[in-house]
Amino acid sequence: VNQLASLPSVDRLLKHDVLIELISVSGRDQVTDTIRERLSELRQQLSEGAINECPDDNQLAKEIAARVNGQNAASLKRVFNLTGTVIHTNLGRVSLPAAAIQAMNTAAAYPTNLEYDLASGKRGDRDTHIESLLAELTGAEAATVVNNNAAAVMLTLNSLAMGSEVPVSRGELVEIGGSFRIPDIMARSGCHLIEVGTTNRTHLKDFAGAINTNTALIMKVHTSNYEVQGFTKSVDEAELAVLAHEHHLPFVSDLGSGTLIDLTQFGLPHEPTAAETITAGADIVTFSGDKLMGGPQAGLIVGSRELVDRIKSNPMKRALRVDKITLAALYEVLRLYRDPSSLAQKLPGLHLLTRPLTDIQQIATQILPLFESTLGHRYNVSQQSCQSQIGSGSLPLDLLPSVAIAVTAKDGKDQTLVELAQNLRQLPIPVIGRITNGVMLMDLRCMEDISTFCNQLKSLISPQPQND
Numbered sequence: 001v002n003q004l005a006s007l008p009s010v011d012r013l014l015k016h017d018v019l020i021e022l023i024s025v026s027g028r029d030q031v032t033d034t035i036r037e038r039l040s041e042l043r044q045q046l047s048e049g050a051i052n053e054c055p056d057d058n059q060l061a062k063e064i065a066a067r068v069n070g071q072n073a074a075s076l077k078r079v080f081n082l083t084g085t086v087i088h089t090n091l092g093r094v095s096l097p098a099a100a101i102q103a104m105n106t107a108a109a110y111p112t113n114l115e116y117d118l119a120s121g122k123r124g125d126r127d128t129h130i131e132s133l134l135a136e137l138t139g140a141e142a143a144t145v146v147n148n149n150a151a152a153v154m155l156t157l158n159s160l161a162m163g164s165e166v167p168v169s170r171g172e173l174v175e176i177g178g179s180f181r182i183p184d185i186m187a188r189s190g191c192h193l194i195e196v197g198t199t200n201r202t203h204l205k206d207f208a209g210a211i212n213t214n215t216a217l218i219m220k221v222h223t224s225n226y227e228v229q230g231f232t233k234s235v236d237e238a239e240l241a242v243l244a245h246e247h248h249l250p251f252v253s254d255l256g257s258g259t260l261i262d263l264t265q266f267g268l269p270h271e272p273t274a275a276e277t278i279t280a281g282a283d284i285v286t287f288s289g290d291k292l293m294g295g296p297q298a299g300l301i302v303g304s305r306e307l308v309d310r311i312k313s314n315p316m317k318r319a320l321r322v323d324k325i326t327l328a329a330l331y332e333v334l335r336l337y338r339d340p341s342s343l344a345q346k347l348p349g350l351h352l353l354t355r356p357l358t359d360i361q362q363i364a365t366q367i368l369p370l371f372e373s374t375l376g377h378r379y380n381v382s383q384q385s386c387q388s389q390i391g392s393g394s395l396p397l398d399l400l401p402s403v404a405i406a407v408t409a410k411d412g413k414d415q416t417l418v419e420l421a422q423n424l425r426q427l428p429i430p431v432i433g434r435i436t437n438g439v440m441l442m443d444l445r446c447m448e449d450i451s452t453f454c455n456q457l458k459s460l461i462s463p464q465p466q467n468d
């Protein structure tokens with residue numbers, strides 16, 4: 001109990017060099033609060049006899065600094081995505097091109113003409129910054145942008161079909177990861193889903209039979225994350241557009257990922273483009289900015305002037321609109337599509353999707369020895385062929401050949417691998433791989449910045465070998 005008297009005062013600690021330095025970075029209040037918190041813990045532990053003596057001031061100052069720095073560490077961190085899924089929604093989907101990052105910086109740092117028409121000096125419209133470029137790239141008359149494609153679908157349905165019926169094929173009642181389900185979005189958008197056809201087969205006559213005076217539009221949903229195979233039939237865009245127009249109804253297509261150009265020119269599978277869908281007769285097309293398009297999170301709505309104007313005049317547009325930073329990035333990403341020949345170098349998402357296998361192989365050969373020297377005492381490390389996924393519900397069945405570092409535990413215990421995964425996640429830039437069937441795979445398709453990766457790998461906190 002005498003030891004209680006040896007506890008330093010708050011004032012004494014505040015004068016410690018380490019904490020003076022910390023105050024200059026983090027402010028006096030947080031440091032003072034943390035000192036009080038630590039001293040009160042020590043008082044408790046000493047009086048209960050849990051410890052016998054108080055740490056010295058140097059030790060205490062270090063502990064307090066570590067605690068304050070821990071509290072101030074950002075929760076949103078950069079990570080290495082070695083999961084093998086390129087467009088990984090939980091890891092923030094795609095990185096943006098340099099030009100977009102530059103534009104985001106400028107938009108963040110300075111006032112902008114976001115909604116200000118420089119020619120007339122009057123109020124402007126934020127969509128004007130990207131509308132003509134989107135029109136050029138998709139062949140649509142008009143365009144608007146919202147927070148993400150889920151918002152684009154919701155706003156479109158709410159603007160054009162509230163209180164009315166929307167027929168959709170039973171084969172297209174998609175659930176995207178998380179909680180985006182077409183039937184739920186329809187309900188929340190205030191329209192009545194009319195299911196037509198069956199899970200595997202839907203015919204034009206099913207749609208025709210569903211149309212009545214309460215029908216607001218016909219909708220097609222891209223089956224992004226699954227494929228119905230075998231005895232199947234769906235109705236294509238062109239046929240649905242003709243049917244809709246015969247009944248003076250709009251035809252709306254949710255492309256999900258969608259793209260702006262034909263990806264087969266990069267050796268990737270074909271994904272419907274917004275332009276193809278407009279050409280097929282769609283009156284409104286919605287798609288994501290941050291799936292295959294490779295831009296910032298956004299939902300793009302393109303189509304006829306009249307319908308886009310109706311969508312834009314919905315009061316909910318205000319609640320779903322994008323900010324100046326997104327618009328700045330989106331413009332730069334869209335601009336890159338004017339020159340498809342340089343797209344695979346300039347757009348990080350496409351760059352990773354089209355990375356030659358030999359490049360990935362070379363990275364594996366380069367970093368394997370480091371993995372061996374860091375982990376070799378406890379783990380078997382090797383190179384292994386693997387397959388990357390495109391991800392985010394884009395082209396679900398198309399896999400890309402890749403190379404992984406494969407790690408197994410020498411003791412064969414799952415727990416030993418789980419520990420490694422944990423340690424990798426605790427690195428300054430956490431490394432995220434995947435464990436399947438007792439093997440930890442780190443797919444190197446998305447490995448960039450190899451020197452940073454290698455430098456931090458050396459500090460991997462890995463239990464030392466048993467003495468034997």
Ligand SMILES: *Cc1c(COP(=O)(O)O)cnc(C)c1O
Pocket residue numbers: 148149150151153174176180221222223224225254255256257287288289290298299392393
């Ligand atoms: C991904 C997807 C959405 C949602 O898009 P977000 O950009 O994630 O909001 C909607 N519809 C389909 C068909 C999708 O694939």
